[in-house]
Amino acid sequence: MRATYMYGAGDVRIVTVPDPVLQHPSDAIVRVVNACICGSDLHPYHQLPASAEGTSMGHEFIGVVEEVGSAVATLAKGDFVIAPFAWSDGTCEFCREGLQTSCLHGGFWNGIGGGQAEAVRVPLADGTLVKVPGGEDPALLPSLLTLSDVLGTGYHAAKSAGVNPRTTVTVVGDGAVGLMAVLSAKRLGAERIILMGRHRDRTDLGVEFGATDVVAERGAEGIAKVRELTGGHGTHTVLEAVGFREAYQQAVGVVRPGGVISRVGVPQYEEAPIGFGSLFGPNITLTGGPAPVRAYIDELMSDVLDGTIEPGKVFDRTIGLDEVPDGYRAMDSREALKVLVRP
Amino acid sequence: MRATYMYGAGDVRIVTVPDPVLQHPSDAIVRVVNACICGSDLHPYHQLPASAEGTSMGHEFIGVVEEVGSAVATLAKGDFVIAPFAWSDGTCEFCREGLQTSCLHGGFWNGIGGGQAEAVRVPLADGTLVKVPGGEDPALLPSLLTLSDVLGTGYHAAKSAGVNPRTTVTVVGDGAVGLMAVLSAKRLGAERIILMGRHRDRTDLGVEFGATDVVAERGAEGIAKVRELTGGHGTHTVLEAVGFREAYQQAVGVVRPGGVISRVGVPQYEEAPIGFGSLFGPNITLTGGPAPVRAYIDELMSDVLDGTIEPGKVFDRTIGLDEVPDGYRAMDSREALKVLVRP
DSSP states (O other): OEEEEEOSTTOEEEEEOOOOOOOSTTOEEEEEEEEEOOGGGHHHHHHOOOOSSOEEOOOOEEEEEEEEOTTOOSOOTTOEEEEOSEEOOSOSHHHHTTOGGGOTTOEEGGGTOOSSBSEEEESSHHHHOEEOTTOOOGGGHHHHHHTTTHHHHHHHHHHHHTOOTTOOEEEEOOSHHHHHHHHHHHHTTOSOEEEEOOOHHHHHHHHHHTOSEEEOOOHHHHHHHHHHHTTTSOEEEEEEOSOSHHHHHHHHHHEEEEEEEEEOSOOSOSEEEOSIIIIITTTOEEEEOSOOGGGTHHHHHHHHHTTSOOGGGGOOEEEEGGGHHHHHHHHHTTSOSOEEEEO | OEEEEEOSTTOEEEEEOOOOOOOSTTOEEEEEEEEEOOGGGHHHHHHOOOOSSOEEOOOOEEEEEEEEOTTOOSOOTTOEEEEOSEEOOSOSHHHHTTOGGGOTTOEEGGGTOOSSBSEEEESSHHHHOEEOTTOOOGGGHHHHHHTTTHHHHHHHHHHHHTOOTTOOEEEEOOSHHHHHHHHHHHHTTOSOEEEEOOOHHHHHHHHHHTOSEEEOOOHHHHHHHHHHHTTTSOEEEEEEOSOSHHHHHHHHHHEEEEEEEEEOSOOSOSEEEOSIIIIITTTOEEEEOSOOGGGTHHHHHHHHHTTSOOGGGGOOEEEEGGGHHHHHHHHHTTSOSOEEEEO
């Protein structure tokens, strides 16, 4: 089959690899119907060291079950399923608490063969995959695809921050996850949602999703603007959907004393300020991490199926598998917001 | 009157200064009955730059109201009161939310004259001071004094971390605040409380306050020990009551995925690890800050008055004002756990 591999920064290729096969009784083989390129795929696109073997890419996909192992109990050939960006057994103590990204037996796709491909071997299929009731409705595919990562990730930011009707919200970043954070904050009842982003077409979509204010300025100027909009104090919650240190520092600048910064952008730094002058003095809480999207799929899927939300609007380009290298380029150059792939 | 000033690292002196006088209608003058030396006073004791003016010391005291300004409505001469370590108006938006350390008009004692003295001018007396029902009972004084800082600070750590009967707890540090964090975790129902400390007399008191396990090892060895005690995963909550970067890193090492680190030790660092390899990957929440002890005094005072808790046991030495310089030395050398001062 054809699959996407990255061989170093900026070096994405479509290669032919063996079809995936069942390796364990709990595996399933899924034919990919839709996959996509993630903002977090751009981090290796910038900095992956060159290698001859390459790295399998893609962690967001929806598809049809082709084959199941003998131990798979809840799925059958032909089921239309959503795959979250981490696989998990669904039964360990962390899964039972809804933290499937820390599953004792789970993992991430890039180690075993990613979703930007024609098919994927899914380990721990019963725990990992979620069957879509009603099967494959073409109009709903883009929105269902967001359940594999970006919608659940934006939702994790808002849930972890404790967003509710009484909390004001700043979202840092107008990428797909930032826009999903806006939609999620709105869904949780927030009435004031400030979106920090400087790409007009994206922030317009953010306004459609529920942002009440847009701040295009960055750094000190952006912080001053948010403070001006909030009586000088900043917002109760800040959802950081970028991952660069500058975005974290922006979050620190706009959070209200006693407030919460919730990070879902994968940090491209290890150390950052958390002392008296940043988090400690004003009693700021820092939370977030890789979203256990598996925990949110059921809840969010019902809103997608009944049309309450339409997160699939974040996709502004659709391509075939052979065009994936150009899809990376288009997302990296901000020519495309989020690219949907039909293998 | 006599008061304590610090003129540089290690240079504590008792000096004669003018008696405090009312400066604003909302002020009160309080004669100090008991004060004490705080673990956080040791930070300037180690690193305060030398100066000719010196810095007024002491932020924990209980005493008797001697005089009130014309705008003070709730207090009168003769009232026996507890002063929290920050003053606050009690009416601004942050005070109403219970975050008096971020009061829009509040501040800290060292700027205006501290509690290691014969008397103190207390600004915003109505918002700041809490009257003790029943007045001055000698047997209760040490425990009431802990309400001005260490008990409320330990309680803030436990409350912010969300300690409850289902959460396991590690307390990092066997100083007075660490021991108060143990007592607070016990009060909130925690059944498993691991105290990390290597001073046997202190950890013995920690066990009396509710610690179920003591880990004397530090660094990697201490982390391994806590993980061994908790099935390999660490505890749901970690209360960090030290403030050094090593203590933070120890907290990161013993917190369970999805858990909370709550800091109340004043950080002696600004930057520290918070990226994928520390907080982000396992979805760790970092919280805490200077405790709004004013918010907790009423609740905790009733437990002190009825004898449910006896936090005053942390004081293991009582001195007069003239002995305060030696009190600093004794606390710094770990000869004394916490020193009570009777001016």
